[in-house]
Amino acid sequence: MRNIVREFGGRRVVDNVSLKVMPGQVTCLLGPSGCGKSTTLRIIAGVDMQDSGEIYVDNKLVCDTVYRVPPERRSIGLMFQDFALFPHLTVGQNVAFGLDGPKDETRARVEELLGRVGLLHFIDSHPHELSGGEQQRVALARALAPRPSIMLMDEPFSGLDNRLRDDIRDETLAVLKEEGAAVLLVTHEPDEAMRMADQIALMRNGEIVQLGAPYNIYNRPVDLEAARFFSDINVIRGKVKGALCETPFGQFLAPGKPDDTMLDIAIRPQHLRIDFDRGGKGPNPTSIDGTPARGVVTRARFMGRESIVEFQMDYDGSTLRATVPSVFLPRVGTALWLMIRRDRCFVFNAE
Numbered sequence: 619m620r621n622i623v624r625e626f627g628g629r630r631v632v633d634n635v636s637l638k639v640m641p642g643q644v645t646c647l648l649g650p651s652g653c654g655k656s657t658t659l660r661i662i663a664g665v666d667m668q669d670s671g672e673i674y675v676d677n678k679l680v681c682d683t684v685y686r687v688p689p690e691r692r693s694i695g696l697m698f699q700d701f702a703l704f705p706h707l708t709v710g711q712n713v714a715f716g717l718d719g720p721k722d723e724t725r726a727r728v729e730e731l732l733g734r735v736g737l738l739h740f741i742d743s744h745p746h747e748l749s750g751g752e753q754q755r756v757a758l759a760r761a762l763a764p765r766p767s768i769m770l771m772d773e774p775f776s777g778l779d780n781r782l783r784d785d786i787r788d789e790t791l792a793v794l795k796e797e798g799a800a801v802l803l804v805t806h807e808p809d810e811a812m813r814m815a816d817q818i819a820l821m822r823n824g825e826i827v828q829l830g831a832p833y834n835i836y837n838r839p840v841d842l843e844a845a846r847f848f849s850d851i852n853v854i855r856g857k858v859k860g861a862l863c864e865t866p867f868g869q870f871l872a873p874g875k876p877d878d879t880m881l882d883i884a885i886r887p888q889h890l891r892i893d894f895d896r897g898g899k900g901p902n903p904t905s906i907d908g909t910p911a912r913g914v915v916t917r918a919r920f921m922g923r924e925s926i927v928e929f930q931m932d933y934d935g936s937t938l939r940a941t942v943p944s945v946f947l948p949r950v951g952t953a954l955w956l957m958i959r960r961d962r963c964f965v966f967n968a969e
């Protein structure tokens with residue numbers, strides 16, 4: 619899609635979005651509720667129309683503001699959260715629904731897909747005899763049956779309970795990869811995007827603010843909001859002097875930033891280092907971890923795989939949060955020292 623714009627009542631809901639989705643790849647359109655993800659998907663599907671911009675499938679124009687290929691001829695498969703299987707048709711008939719070739723070819727394709735999602739034995743059952751997760755897999759088989767070039771999926775797993783969801787995500791991903799369609803999956807859950815995506819398009823207020831592989835989006839967020847979208851984050855503010863940012867945790871490199879610029883140093887809770895108090899003193903500063911700052915534990919919670927410890931910092935009374943693997947539960951009131959790994963922090967202009 620190129621320069622897609624969509625307005626409702628003068629408000630830009632999709633703001634100049636360009637995006638390319640490659641065959642055999644899953645792109646996740648990720649963003650908070652209301653940022654315009656579903657509208658984007660509906661425009662690609664052809665059930666809504668952009669105010670400007672173009673859409674191409676396999677390099678052929680399918681829609682601009684004057685020319686428009688109808689939805690059913692766009693070679694696009696759809697799967698939504700409230701995927702409804704036809705209740706009066708069998709599982710096999712549901713999957714065969716969009717196929718119009720010779721009977722034996724249709725039968726072979728239906729069996730191939732049901733086999734792939736592990737439900738061939740349900741071919742003559744009716745949807746109500748299947749669990750939610752099984753119905754979901756039938757819906758996937760149905761959407762993929764006509765070999766669409768593009769699969770559009772809008773929060774397809776949100777109706778499923780948590781434990782089921784992980785398995786279905788993995789299975790779905792395997793089937794999508796085998797079929798080789800270009801997949802655009804809408805989700806507001808970072809975990810889902812990280813799990814599914816080859817490429818994440820992070821969307822905010824109708825715009826794609828960052829596009830990249832999950833690793834890069836997580837480790838090189840464009841701004842504080844992008845960082846915060848993926849996990850809890852601590853922010854320490856500092857002021858630039860001579861390309862260095864002064865903070866209670868020592869200096870951070872701030873190349874190219876003019877003096878007196880206020881910066882936000884952002885650090886995820888798992889990247890704070892905790893050390894013990896030695897009669898009012900902390901560990902010695904190092905080039906990797908900088909200067910330690912002292913805080914007092916205000917809360918400590920055991921979460922199973924990790925523990926979350928909250929500190930009130932001596933330097934300004936603000937709260938920082940650290941996660942530590944396994945069981946480390948300091949008592950409330952304990953003084954400890956925190957350090958920030960230089961290679962794990964993000965430096966942004968202050969908001």
Ligand SMILES: Nc1ncnc2c1ncn2[C@@H]1O[C@H](COP(=O)(O)OP(=O)(O)OP(=O)(O)O)[C@@H](O)[C@H]1O
Pocket residue numbers: 626627631649650651652653654655656657658806
């Ligand atoms: N037909 C419409 N008329 C007017 N406003 C609309 C219409 N469709 C969507 N909107 C508005 O556009 C904005 C974006 O909606 P959209 O459904 O694309 O967001 P979303 O990112 O998919 O959110 P969610 O995850 O909650 O579904 C919302 O504020 C919504 O109210």
